[in-house]
Amino acid sequence: xxxxxxxxxxxxxxxxxxxxxxxxxxxxxxxxxxxxxxxxxxxxxxxxxxxxxxxxxxxxxxxxxxxxxxxxxxxxxxxxxxxxxxxxxxxxxxxxxxxxxxxxxxxxxxxxxxxx
Amino acid sequence: xxxxxxxxxxxxxxxxxxxxxxxxxxxxxxxxxxxxxxxxxxxxxxxxxxxxxxxxxxxxxxxxxxxxxxxxxxxxxxxxxxxxxxxxxxxxxxxxxxxxxxxxxxxxxxxxxxx
Numbered sequence: 494x495x496x497x498x499x500x501x502x503x504x505x506x507x508x509x510x511x512x513x514x515x516x517x518x519x520x521x522x523x524x525x526x527x528x529x530x531x532x533x534x535x536x537x538x539x540x541x542x543x544x545x546x547x548x549x550x551x552x553x554x555x556x557x558x559x560x561x562x563x564x565x566x567x568x569x570x571x572x573x574x575x576x577x578x579x580x581x582x583x584x585x586x587x588x589x590x591x592x593x594x595x596x597x598x599x600x601x602x603x604x605x606x607x608x609x
Numbered sequence: 610x611x612x613x614x615x616x617x618x619x620x621x622x623x624x625x626x627x628x629x630x631x632x633x634x635x636x637x638x639x640x641x642x643x644x645x646x647x648x649x650x651x652x653x654x655x656x657x658x659x660x661x662x663x664x665x666x667x668x669x670x671x672x673x674x675x676x677x678x679x680x681x682x683x684x685x686x687x688x689x690x691x692x693x694x695x696x697x698x699x700x701x702x703x704x705x706x707x708x709x710x711x712x713x714x715x716x717x718x719x720x721x722x723x724x
Contacts, residue, residue, distance in 0.1 A: 502649070528712070538699070538715035584651060596642065596667065597701075597713055601651040 495520045497587050499600035506575045507608050513560075514570045514603045516585030523547075524590040527561065527568045528597070532582040541583070544568065546590070572605075580607045612636075613716040615700050621722045628687040630719050632700030639705035641683035642713065643667075643675065646697040655698075658683055659705065690723045697721075 496519045506512035518527070529541040544552045544561050551559050556576075560569045572579055585600040616631040634641065640659050644652040644667075654667030656675040664675050672694060676684045683702075687694055700716040 497651075499651075536697070536718040538701075540712050543712065596654050596657055597652075598654075599644075599652040601649055 495522075495587050495589070495598045497585050497598055497600040499585055499603050501603045502601070503604045503606070505606040505608055506572075508575055508577060510575055511571060511573045512575055512605065514572075514583050514585075514605065516568045516570070516600055518566050518568065518585070518587050520566070520587065520589075522589050526588045526590055527559075528586040528588070529557070529559070529570045530584045530586060530599075531579075532584065532602075533578075533580070538584075542570065575607050577607050577609065580605060613700055613702050613714050615698075615716040615719045617719050618717065619720045619722075621724060622687075622690050624691060624723055626687075626690050626723075628690045628721065628723075630685040630687075630698055630700075630721070632683045632685070632702075632716055633681050634683075634702040634714070635681065636702065636704070636714070637680065638702040638714075639680070640703045640713075641677065642701040642703075643673075643683065643685045644699045644701065645669065646699055646718070652699065655685065687721075690721075692723050695721060695723045 498517045525546045527544045531539045531541050542554045556573045558571045582602045584602045586597045588597050613634045642657040643655045646652045653669050658664045658677040674686045698719045701713045703713040
């Protein structure tokens with residue numbers, strides 16, 4: 494079974510600084526997707542960034558980028574120029590790549606606080 | 610925009626009551642999911658469905674059942690609510706045949722308190 498581990502229950506960062514959230518996962522599959530989701534206080538889950546395992550290039554979305562290390566099964570999220578609106582719970586998630594009814598497996602989350 | 614609607618945002622129920630949590634999606638998605646979210650445990654899958662009248666157990670199905678009579682609607686049922694089912698419940702949906710790594714669309718969650 495796949496597992497996703499987030500070892501940092503809480504993180505904080507000064508506004509405008511850079512922060513990195515860690516995620517490791519365990520799978521025997523070679524083809525899969527990894528995701529970072531953001532959950533602000535409104536509780537609406539928002540997709541931040543997605544990485545396809547067969548792509549070596551790290552995904553980026555504006556101020557958000559990942560460091561994907563497939564051999565180490567590591568998938569960290571870097572937030573640059575942190576803003577107050579980035580404060581939220583962040584979940585790392587894994588999904589096997591196949592058509593059909595594949596579920597997302599989530600980590601336990603990291604609560605990110607932005608210090609003004 | 611895809612919309613996943615959970616009809617009840619906040620519920621308070623008594624121990625032993627039968628509880629229905631309703632979820633509706635408007636994008637004709639085949640897959641629908643119910644997750645439970647608890648502090649320190651993240652999101653855990655309760656049940657999912659990939660077609661009308663089809664269901665599969667997730668990681669924590671005990672104490673729950675589901676119903677999918679129509680494609681757009683997926684209901685989570687607590688036959689006899691207990692205090693340890695006090696939690697946040699998230700519904701989600703996704704298409705079957707997304708070729709490039711589909712994303713899952715979430716509702717806003719239902720807070721259930723069992724007293």
